[in-house]
Amino acid sequence: MINLHHHGATSGVTGSCHELTLTQGSHESGILIDCGLFQGQDEGRGASASDLSIDFPIDHIRALVVTHVHIDHVGRIPYLLAAGFDGPIICSEPSAIMLPEILEDALKIGFTRDRQLIERVLGLIRSRLVPVPYGQWHSVFAESDCSLSVRLQRAGHILGSAYVECDARVGGSEERIVFSGDLGAPHAPLLPAPQSPERADRLVIESTYGDKDHEDRETRRHRLKEVLEHALEDGGTVLVPAFSIGRTQELLYEIESLIHEFGGELWNNLEIVVDSPLAAEFTRIYRDLKPYWDAEATELVEQGRHPLSFEQLTVISSHEEHLNAVDYLARSHRPCVVLAGSGMCAGGRIVNYLKAMLGDKRNDVLFVGYQAAGTPGRDILNYGPKGGWVQFDGNRYDIRAQIHQVSGYSAHAGQSDLLRFIQGISQAPQEIRIVHGDEDAKQAFKKELDRLRFSNVSIPVGS
Numbered sequence: 001m002i003n004l005h006h007h008g009a010t011s012g013v014t015g016s017c018h019e020l021t022l023t024q025g026s027h028e029s030g031i032l033i034d035c036g037l038f039q040g041q042d043e044g045r046g047a048s049a050s051d052l053s054i055d056f057p058i059d060h061i062r063a064l065v066v067t068h069v070h071i072d073h074v075g076r077i078p079y080l081l082a083a084g085f086d087g088p089i090i091c092s093e094p095s096a097i098m099l100p101e102i103l104e105d106a107l108k109i110g111f112t113r114d115r116q117l118i119e120r121v122l123g124l125i126r127s128r129l130v131p132v133p134y135g136q137w138h139s140v141f142a143e144s145d146c147s148l149s150v151r152l153q154r155a156g157h158i159l160g161s162a163y164v165e166c167d168a169r170v171g172g173s174e175e176r177i178v179f180s181g182d183l184g185a186p187h188a189p190l191l192p193a194p195q196s197p198e199r200a201d202r203l204v205i206e207s208t209y210g211d212k213d214h215e216d217r218e219t220r221r222h223r224l225k226e227v228l229e230h231a232l233e234d235g236g237t238v239l240v241p242a243f244s245i246g247r248t249q250e251l252l253y254e255i256e257s258l259i260h261e262f263g264g265e266l267w268n269n270l271e272i273v274v275d276s277p278l279a280a281e282f283t284r285i286y287r288d289l290k291p292y293w294d295a296e297a298t299e300l301v302e303q304g305r306h307p308l309s310f311e312q313l314t315v316i317s318s319h320e321e322h323l324n325a326v327d328y329l330a331r332s333h334r335p336c337v338v339l340a341g342s343g344m345c346a347g348g349r350i351v352n353y354l355k356a357m358l359g360d361k362r363n364d365v366l367f368v369g370y371q372a373a374g375t376p377g378r379d380i381l382n383y384g385p386k387g388g389w390v391q392f393d394g395n396r397y398d399i400r401a402q403i404h405q406v407s408g409y410s411a412h413a414g415q416s417d418l419l420r421f422i423q424g425i426s427q428a429p430q431e432i433r434i435v436h437g438d439e440d441a442k443q444a445f446k447k448e449l450d451r452l453r454f455s456n457v458s459i460p461v462g463s
C-alpha cells in the first residue's frame with residue numbers, strides 16, 4: 001500500500017508537512033515532504049513548544065525531503081530532530097546552502113538564545129543535509145519488496161525551490177507521486193519557470209493563488225514604476241514589507257532594471273535600502289548562485305550589470321544602523337525605498353518604520369505579497385485607504401500614508417499557472433490533492449479542476 005498523510009495546519013500553527021508511506025505487511029517505511037511552521041493569522045498568538053512539537057509517529061520515517069527553505073516549509077525541522085528523527089534531509093544544492101542560514105534565524109527568534117544549543121542544532125542539520133542536483137534520481141531506500149526514489153525539479157518559486165517526484169514501489173505495484181511544494185509564476189524575474197512533470201499518478205499541489213491570477217510581468221513592472229514615481233514625487237519614503245527570500249531579490253532586480261531603463265533625476269537619485277540582516281545574507285547567496293539564474297538575468301550579468309548589487313543600494317545589518325535609518329528617513333524626506341521584513345508586518349524591522357512613518361501622508365506603503373487575515377499588513381491594506389488605523393504593541397497608529405498594492409511579486413503561481421502545470425502532464429493524474437492555501441483558494445481551485453473534469457480531486461483535512 002502507498003499512502004499519503006497531511007500533517008500540516010492541523011493545529012493552526014504548523015505549516016506544510018506531508019507524508020508518503022509504503023506499507024508491506026506489518027512493515028512501514030515513509031518520507032516526509034517539508035516540515036514547516038505556519039506564518040500569518042496565528043503567528044502572533046505565540047505558538048507554544050507543545051503546539052509545534054511533532055504529534056505523529058516518525059519511527060518509520062526514513063528521510064525528510066525539503067521543497068524550499070521558506071519557514072512555512074522548514075520551520076519545524078528543529079522539532080523534528082528533537083522528536084528523534086535521524087534520517088537524511090534531502091534538498092536541492094542551493095537549498096542546502098540556505099537552509100542552515102534560515103534555520104539559524106528561526107532558532108534565534110523562536111527557539112532559544114543559547115548560542116551553544118543553536119550551534120549544536122545547526123551542526124546536526126548540516127551533517128544530515130544531502131544535496132541532490134535537479135533532475136537526478138536519488139534512491140531513499142531500496143529493499144527487495146519496497147523501494148522509494150525521489151527526483152527534484154525546478155519549481156521557479158525561490159532560489160533552490162523544487163517540486164518532488166517520488167517513484168514508490170511496493171511488491172508488484174508502482175506509483176509516481178508528485179508534490180508541488182510552492183510553484184513560481186512563469187516570467188518571474190531571476191528564476192526559470194517550472195515545467196510540468198512528465199508523469200504524476202497522484203499529485204499533491206499547492207493553491208496559495210488557486211482562486212486568482214496575477215497581473216503579467218510587464219503590467220506589474222509598469223505599475224511598480226508608476227507607484228514609485230508617484231510616491232517619490234512628494235519626497236517621502238516608500239516602505240515595502242517584503243520577505244527576505246525571493247521577493248526581496250525579485251524587487252531589487254526589477255528596481256535595478258527601472259533605474260537602468262528610465263534614469264533621469266528621480267531614478268538616479270533614488271536610494272534603495274534593504275534593512276534586514278537576513279535579507280542581506282540571502283541577497284549575497286542569490287548573487288553567488290548565478291548558475292541557477294534564468295537566461296534573462298544571466299544576460300544582464302554578461303552585459304556588466306549587477307542586478308542585486310547596484311550602486312544605489314544600501315544594505316543595513318546592525319540594529320543600531322537600523323534605528324538611525326528609521327530616525328533619519330522619518331525626518332529627512334529623501335526619496336527612498338525601504339525593503340524590510342516581515343512581509344506581513346507581524347514583526348521585524350518594518351514595524352519601527354511603520355510606527356515612525358504611517359502618520360505622514362508623504363510616505364507610502366507598497367504591498368507586494370500576500371497579506372494573511374489577522375496580520376497588521378492585512379489591516380493596513382484594508383483600513384489604510386479609509387483613513388483608519390493599525391495596532392502595534394497595543395498602540396494605535398493612524399494611517400495617513402498612501403497605501404498601494406502590486407500583486408504578482410509573490411513568487412507564487414496564479415490560478416492559470418497552476419492549471420497549466422497540471423494540464424501539461426501528458427496523462428492526467430488519477431488523483432489530485434489540493435493543499436497549502438486559504439479555504440477559499442482551495443475551494444475555488446477545486447471547482448476549476450472539477451469543471452475541467454479532472455477525476456478524484458480532493459482537499460484533504462489538515463493540509
Ligand SMILES: [Zn+2]
Pocket residue numbers: 068070157182
Ligand atoms: Zn514558499
